[in-house]
Amino acid sequence: MGIISVENSDRLFWLGRYSERVYTSARLFADSFDKMIDMDLENYAVFCAQLDIPNIYCSKEDFCKRYIHDDKDPNSIYSNLMRVYDNAIVLRNEIGSEPIAYIQLCVYDMKRNRTASAPIVGLQKIVDNILAFWGIVDDMIENENIRNIIKTGKRIERLDLYGRLQADRESINREIHRLAGRITKTNLHYDKAKLDKLRELAEQDPINYDEIVALTDTLRKD
Amino acid sequence: MKDFELTRQSETVNELLARYGVKFGIYKNHEFKEQLFPFDTIPRVIEKEEFAYLEKGLKQRVMALNCFIRDIYGEKKIIKDKVVPEEFVYISSGYLAACDGVVPPKGIYTHIAGIDLVQGKNKEWYVLEDNLRVPSGASYPMIAREICRRSSPDTFESNCIEDNRYYTKLLRWMMDYVNTGGHTVILTPGRYNAAYFEHSYFAEKTGAHLATGSELTVENDYLYFVDYSGKKEKVGAVYRRISDEYLDPMTFNEESVIGIPNIYDVYRKGHVALINAPGNGVADDKGIYYFVPKMISYYLGEDAILQNAPTYLPFYEEDRKYVLEHFDELVLKDVAEAGGYGVVFANKMTAQEKEDFLNLLKKEPRRFIAQEVIDFMDIDILEDGVRKPRKADLRAFVLMADEPMVWKSGLTRFSRNPDSFIVNSSQGGGFKDTWVLSR
Amino acid sequence: MKNLRFHYHMEISFSEPVHSHIYTLKCLPVTTGTQLIQECNYAVRPTDRIQESYDSFGNRMLYGTAEEEHTLFQVDVTGRAVTGICDADAPGEKTDISVYKYQTVLTKPQGRIGKLLADCRKQEGSMQLSLDEKARFYMQTVHERLEYGKGITTIHTTAEEALALGRGVCQDYAHVMLSLCREDRIPARYVVGMLMGEGESHAWVEIYDGMTWRGYDPTNDLVVNDSYIKISHGRDYSDCSINRGVFTGQAKQCQSILAEVSEE
Numbered sequence: 050m051g052i053i054s055v056e057n058s059d060r061l062f063w064l065g066r067y068s069e070r071v072y073t074s075a076r077l078f079a080d081s082f083d084k085m086i087d088m089d090l091e092n093y094a095v096f097c098a099q100l101d102i103p104n105i106y107c108s109k110e111d112f113c114k115r116y117i118h119d120d121k122d123p124n125s126i127y128s129n130l131m132r133v134y135d136n137a138i139v140l141r142n143e144i145g146s147e148p149i150a151y152i153q154l155c156v157y158d159m160k161r162n163r164t165a166s167a168p169i170v171g172l173q174k175i176v177d178n179i180l181a182f183w184g185i186v187d188d189m190i191e192n193e194n195i196r197n198i199i200k201t202g203k204r205i206e207r208l209d210l211y212g213r214l215q216a217d218r219e220s221i222n223r224e225i226h227r228l229a230g231r232i233t234k235t236n237l238h239y240d241k242a243k244l245d246k247l248r249e250l251a252e253q254d255p256i257n258y259d260e261i262v263a264l265t266d267t268l269r270k271d
Numbered sequence: 272m273k274d275f276e277l278t279r280q281s282e283t284v285n286e287l288l289a290r291y292g293v294k295f296g297i298y299k300n301h302e303f304k305e306q307l308f309p310f311d312t313i314p315r316v317i318e319k320e321e322f323a324y325l326e327k328g329l330k331q332r333v334m335a336l337n338c339f340i341r342d343i344y345g346e347k348k349i350i351k352d353k354v355v356p357e358e359f360v361y362i363s364s365g366y367l368a369a370c371d372g373v374v375p376p377k378g379i380y381t382h383i384a385g386i387d388l389v390q391g392k393n394k395e396w397y398v399l400e401d402n403l404r405v406p407s408g409a410s411y412p413m414i415a416r417e418i419c420r421r422s423s424p425d426t427f428e429s430n431c432i433e434d435n436r437y438y439t440k441l442l443r444w445m446m447d448y449v450n451t452g453g454h455t456v457i458l459t460p461g462r463y464n465a466a467y468f469e470h471s472y473f474a475e476k477t478g479a480h481l482a483t484g485s486e487l488t489v490e491n492d493y494l495y496f497v498d499y500s501g502k503k504e505k506v507g508a509v510y511r512r513i514s515d516e517y518l519d520p521m522t523f524n525e526e527s528v529i530g531i532p533n534i535y536d537v538y539r540k541g542h543v544a545l546i547n548a549p550g551n552g553v554a555d556d557k558g559i560y561y562f563v564p565k566m567i568s569y570y571l572g573e574d575a576i577l578q579n580a581p582t583y584l585p586f587y588e589e590d591r592k593y594v595l596e597h598f599d600e601l602v603l604k605d606v607a608e609a610g611g612y613g614v615v616f617a618n619k620m621t622a623q624e625k626e627d628f629l630n631l632l633k634k635e636p637r638r639f640i641a642q643e644v645i646d647f648m649d650i651d652i653l654e655d656g657v658r659k660p661r662k663a664d665l666r667a668f669v670l671m672a673d674e675p676m677v678w679k680s681g682l683t684r685f686s687r688n689p690d691s692f693i694v695n696s697s698q699g700g701g702f703k704d705t706w707v708l709s710r
Numbered sequence: 711m712k713n714l715r716f717h718y719h720m721e722i723s724f725s726e727p728v729h730s731h732i733y734t735l736k737c738l739p740v741t742t743g744t745q746l747i748q749e750c751n752y753a754v755r756p757t758d759r760i761q762e763s764y765d766s767f768g769n770r771m772l773y774g775t776a777e778e779e780h781t782l783f784q785v786d787v788t789g790r791a792v793t794g795i796c797d798a799d800a801p802g803e804k805t806d807i808s809v810y811k812y813q814t815v816l817t818k819p820q821g822r823i824g825k826l827l828a829d830c831r832k833q834e835g836s837m838q839l840s841l842d843e844k845a846r847f848y849m850q851t852v853h854e855r856l857e858y859g860k861g862i863t864t865i866h867t868t869a870e871e872a873l874a875l876g877r878g879v880c881q882d883y884a885h886v887m888l889s890l891c892r893e894d895r896i897p898a899r900y901v902v903g904m905l906m907g908e909g910e911s912h913a914w915v916e917i918y919d920g921m922t923w924r925g926y927d928p929t930n931d932l933v934v935n936d937s938y939i940k941i942s943h944g945r946d947y948s949d950c951s952i953n954r955g956v957f958t959g960q961a962k963q964c965q966s967i968l969a970e971v972s973e974e
Contacts, residue, residue, distance in 0.1 A: 052454075054486040058499040138292070139462050141471035142481040146291055153292045236500050347806070361812045368809055368945065371766040489732075490775070492761050521734040521773065521954050522765075532732040532956050533773050536763050 057143060058198055058237065062269070064136040064144075065202020070129045071155075072179045073210050074100070075172045078116065078126070082169055085109050099214050100124075117172070118163050130159055130175070143195050144186065151182035197235040204228035205265055208247075212262035221261065222251050238270040275430075277423040281312045281653060287418040293411065296465045303463050309701035310415055311652045315665065315683040322679065322707045325388070325396060328576035329667055330675040331567060333384045336401060336554050337671060338570040340380040343553055344370045354569050355562045356586075362637060363559065363606075365404070365552020367515060369522050373539050373550075376449045380548035382510075383445075384669040385409075385682075388577070392646045397580045399664060401560065403551040405512055408682040409668050410469040412704045413438050416680070419704060431710040435680030439476035441670050446479065446508050448672040449544040453507030454496060455479040456487065460513045460529045470512050479510065489533040494543045509534070510546040518549060557606035557640050558584065581643040585636040594641045595629070601641040603628070616644065650703070652685055661685045665705060681705040711794040712936040712973055716904055718787040718911070719968040720953065727779040728959030736942045737787055737911075737952050738770040739903070743799035743922070745939060750789035756780050767949060768805070769942035781961075785953075790974070794936025798922035807918055809945065810897040815868070816946040817889040822873045826855065826886075827893050841896065841919045845926050846933065848894075849915075852887045853931040865947060880913040881947050883928040887915045888946065899943045901925065902950045904969040906937040911952065911969050916943065939971060 053061070081096045093112040097104040102124040106112035119125045137144070137152040155178045162171030183203075190196050208224040225247050232239050243264050250261050277284075285307075294305040317325070342349050343360055350357045360366055385406025387399045416435050420427050446455045457479045459470040474481035480496065487506065488495050495503040511518060517527040519535040537543045553559065561582050564575040583590035583601070594601060598617050605613030620628065632639055649660035663685035668678040683703040718737055735754070741747045752772065754760055760774035776783065801807065813819065819827075830851055839847060859877040867875075869889040872882035884900055891898035897918040905912045905927075914927040914934060925934025944950045953965065 052480065052496060052498040052502070052504055054482065054497065055499040056483070056486060135462075138467075139471070142474040146472065146475055149292065150290045153290060157289065347808075350808070357808050358812065361809060368949070369766050371806055371809070372804065373766065491759055520956055521732070525954060533734065536734075536761070536771070536773055539763060 053143065053194065053198075057140060060136045060140055061143065061195060061198040062202040062237070064133060064140065065199040065204075066206040067129050067133040067136065067202075068152075068179055068182065068199075069203040069206035070210070071126055071133055072176060073207065074126055074129065075176050077214075079169045079172060082113065100210070101213050113168055117168055118159070126172070126175075127159055130155055143192070144190055144199075147189060148182055148185045151178045151185065154178045155182075194235060197231055198237060201228070201232045201235055201237060201269075204231050205268065209262055209265045212258050212265060215256075215258050218251065218256060221256065225251055232268070239268050240270055243268050275312075275423070275426045277314075277419055277426040278312045278653060280419075280422040283422045284312055284415070284418055285310055287422065288415065291414060291418070292468060293414055294468050296463060296467060308411060309687070310411075311685065311701055311703045312419070313651050313653060313658070314704045314706045315650060315663065315681075316706045316708065319708045319710060324576070325667065326677040328396075329386055329669050329677050331571065331573060331576050332386065332398065332401070332563065333381055333669045333671060333675045335563065335567040335570050336384065336403060337379065337381045339559075339566045340403075340548070340551055340554050341374075341378060342570075344373060344550060349566065349569055352569070354565050355559070358637065359556075359558050359562070359586075360553060363553050363556040365515075365550070365554070365556050367523075367550040367552070369535065370548075370550030374541075375538070375548045376451050376541060376544040379449055379671050380551055381554075381669075382449065382546040382548070382671050383442075384671070386667045386669060388665045388667060389580075389645055389663075390648045390665075392648050394648070396577060397645055398563070398577050399580055400557070401555040401563065402666070403547060403555040404514060405547065406666070406668070407466040407469055407512075408666055408684075408702075409438050409678065410472045411702050412680050412682050414472065415702070415704050430706070431708055433679040433707040433709045435678065435705075435707075438668070438678050438680070439473060441676055441678060442473065442510075443477040443479070445670045445672045445676075446477065446510060446544075446546060449546065450508040451542055451544055453494075453505035453543075455508045455510070456482045456496060456506050458482055458484065458487070458509050458511040458513060458531075460484075460517070464512070466512065473510070484513075484529050484531045487531045487534070489531065489537055492537055492540055492542055494531070494534060494537050506543060508544040508546060515549045515552065518545075557604050558586075558637065561640060580645055583641045585632055585639055585641065590641075591632075591636060594632070598625070598629070600644065602644050603632075604640050604642065606638055606640060650683070650685060652687075652701070652703075659689070661687070661689065662691065663703065679707040711792060714791045714793055714906070714936075714939060714971050715974055716787075716789055716791060716939055717968075717970045718785075718904060718941075720785040720965065722783045722953070722955075722963050722965045724781045724783075724957075724959070724961040724963050726959055726961040727781050728957040728961050729777060729779045731776040731780070731783065731955060731957035732774075733776070733783070733953065733955040734771060734773040735785060735953055736765070736769050736771050736902075736950060737785060738772065739787075739789070739791065739939050739941045740768070740770050742940060743796050744794065744925075746792040746795060748790045748792060750787065752788075753784075753786045755784045765949075767942070767944050769944070769950070779959075783955075791939050793939060797935075798919075798924045799916070800922045801918075807897050810899045810918065811892060811895065812945075813889065813892050814946045814948075816866075816948065817869045817885050817892060819889045819893050820870045822870055823886070823889045823893065826851065826873065827890055830890070841917070842924065844894070844896070845891070845917045845924065848887055848890045849926040849928045849933075850931055852883055852890070852928040856883055856886065856928075858929065865951075880929040884913045884915050885946060887926070887928045891915070891917055899923070900946045900950055901940055901943045902952065903938055903940040903942075904971045905930075905939075906971045906973070908969060908971070911941070911967050912938075913947070913950075914938070937971070 081092050084092045094104050115122050116125055118127050134156050137149050155175050158174040165171045204227050247264050295308050297304050297306055349355050381403050385402035388396050390396050457474045461483055494506040496506050497503055516524045518530045520527040520530055521532045522535040538545050561584050567575040583594050585591040585594050601617050603615050647662045650663040651658040652661050663683050666682040670676045683705045684700050686700050739747050756776045757774050758777045763771045857877045863872055863878040863882050869885035872878040873886050888898045899916050901914050901916050916923040916925050942950045
């Protein structure tokens with residue numbers, strides 16, 4: 050009926066954010082894991098520092114296992130995927146059974162992947178399904194507002210991650226531009242002054258990444 | 272029955288059911304878990320003529336039940352005429368004094384009835400239970416059919432089977448019929464409810480809005496849905512999947528946090544339809560069940576087409592005597608319990624249990640009903656590729672708008688345990704599709 | 711017959727501000743066979759919306775919402791009543807009597823009430839008591855068995871528990887008497903109202919004698935007369951609760967009631 054409650058607009062937003070978090074962290078993990086194969090056994094410490102998550106891991110093996118699968122670790126890919134699922138499952142009305150099925154498949158793949166010796170291969174399925182989810186969201190959901198809220202969540206999360214990872218100016222600029230284009234199409238409450246400030250920050254030299262992250266996280270008002 | 276191509280596709284079908292998250296929630300050791308609802312590909316098949324007979328009987332039964340509820344909360348003629356003893360009404364936990372004198376939109380109480388039937392070895396159908404509060408389960412055969420058709424199109428091409436996927440159309444038509452003006456909402460207690468999948472699936476398929484109590488608000492005698500920009504939209508029908516008790520903390524359980532304060536007052540003034548009507552529990556009480564055939568002749572002047580399982584009320588002297596004499600042949604049911612709980616087979620009791628039970632029965636005869644154990648007709652299920660006979664029941668769904676409509680399908684539940692008669696999903700059962708043949 | 715003025719005041723104070731406060735009140739007296747409410751005004755503060763309705767027992771209800779933050783919620787009801795028009799209330803045709811025959815969660819008897827009834831029956835012996843005499847007898851028995859004491863029982867205390875404690879307030883006296891009457895197959899209902907000289911709201915019992923409802927006050931061992939103004943009735947306390955509310959905010963609430971009844 051085209052009405053979205055406060056609770057559900059919030060869930061759509063976080064569905065976007067967490068799906069992006071799972072997607073990007075799975076890809077970043079793959080890069081990091083690759084480096085650890087040859088030489089840099091401690092590369093996971095750098096990884097944690099970059100993403101600003103506590104390094105609670107005691108070895109490369111421990112990291113690989115827990116960062117992907119540990120349901121007690123709030124920063125694990127598993128925990129973030131469950132947040133995607135928790136938001137998606139209550140949005141059947143807004144996004145539909147077909148899109149939700151892809152999130153459901155991610156959850157099954159994640160559980161199946163627990164015992165695999167090549168975690169990157171397993172994560173690939175999750176990345177595939179998230180991409181399929183985003184694709185079907187674009188293709189099937191008629192309500193533009195719903196699409197825009199999900200995408201706003203996704204854009205905010207990506208800018209946040211890029212800020213933490215200190216991505217190059219070009220990437221940051223592109224993400225700010227994409228976010229600005231999206232959030233203005235929704236009815237979400239956001240701080241326009243902060244959006245302008247973000248644009249300004251991206252031009253400064255050197256880029257103040259901390260401030261970009263801080264502004265991104267508080268851009269949307271409840 | 273010959274093997275269908277479909278039965279060879281069991282794995283594919285169950286994989287697809289998992290893909291669409293066809294699950295129910297369950298609490299184990301206080302922890303919420305989602306479980307897949309095991310599906311068996313061998314369908315229950317009901318011939319066209321046989322279903323026509325069931326359909327007639329079900330319509331009649333639900334019509335009478337609706338009359339009964341209207342009467343109980345209105346003139347109470349059936350009590351005055353001493354067809355139903357008044358204590359069975361007033362002591363029933365499903366009787367709600369707050370419903371007295373309240374007439375729902377279009378006079379409909381039993382919008383959705385789930386009637387549980389079993390078929391005896393003698394081919395006779397018996398009604399085991401009427402569910403008139405929030406019967407669940409129609410979504411499962413509906414989505415299973417969708418998936419079976421995809422997995423094994425040949426099976427459906429070569430058999431004439433009534434398509435059951437129109438259930439949500441019936442549902443929508445019924446909801447629109449009673450709507451008092453405004454949007455239609457499916458009210459869910461939330462995703463930690465056992466049947467949450469069904470709530471969200473029906474919302475998607477009917478186009479109704481899925482909401483929790485906190486998203487709805489009462490203002491000036493009307494019910495509104497509030498969207499995130501603060502805009503209020505009037506609601507005219509609520510298919511509520513929460514029980515009467517929790518519906519409105521201002522009238523019923525004061526502790527409820529999943530209901531909508533004062534929604535009952537809006538309903539009382541006729542400004543919203545509640546599906547099903549509050550207070551229906553008075554008619555699907557296990558004690559009242561005994562009287563349904565009497566209701567049919569009382570209100571409709573007809574003989575009951577569908578029979579009850581032979582039932583005795585220890586409340587009546589004569590029946591009590593029978594129960595004591597034939598105790599070992601009977602199954603005893605506590606009228607206050609639901610979901611397969613509070614059901615005991617006398618022949619499985621130890622001597623001590625029997626003694627305790629008989630004492631309890633003498634003390635609280637109103638609390639129990641006794642039934643003959645029906646020799647169910649078994650239905651095959653596939654277990655590791657082998658056909659095995661199991662007990663199964665059928666929940667038929669009857670929707671009531673200007674007249675009762677029987678869904679040409681139903682939920683067939685089976686017990687996975689070969690020794691058990693209890694088919695409830697909460698106790699580990701599985702389900703089957705129900706095919707009604709169109710030729 | 712008396713001409714009475716009444717002022718009923720209820721307030722709830724909250725330890726912290728609350729908002730989105732939704733309430734339902736049953737505190738408006740209605741005209742019955744024994745009393746005529748000539749005038750009745752109410753004020754609820756704060757409130758944004760207020761609606762009126764009747765519940766299924768025939769009690770008059772107010773319900774609404776106070777959206778803004780507040781720490782005090784007040785209800786005032788004032789008016790004039792003529793009481794003692796008749797000494798019993800004949801029910802309208804639509805009134806369901808049977809609903810008052812059966813025990814509820816709060817009145818359901820266990821051993822103690824059963825024993826009390828047996829004691830009563832022994833005392834009655836072969837005396838052929840009229841229904842009125844019987845009710846007076848039960849009223850007197852309850853009055854003797856319980857000692858008035860505040861803060862010992864709560865709104866959830868059952869008749870059986872109150873009898874075991876031997877102490878309670880008007881609500882407990884009424885529940886024990888209801889339980890006795892119903893156990894003896896006399897239809898009986900719980901009544902909330904006001905009483906001259908009482909200062910707070912009061913509760914008593916009405917029994918149905920086959921034609922009319924008659925009031926008995928076991929707390930005071932008095933047959934209800936023209937000093938009483940009735941507000942509501944139901945099967946037990948929970949059908950008549952004066953105030954129900956839900957609100958947003960972490961606050962302790964404290965309710966106080968003042969009921970003044972005086973002759974004009």
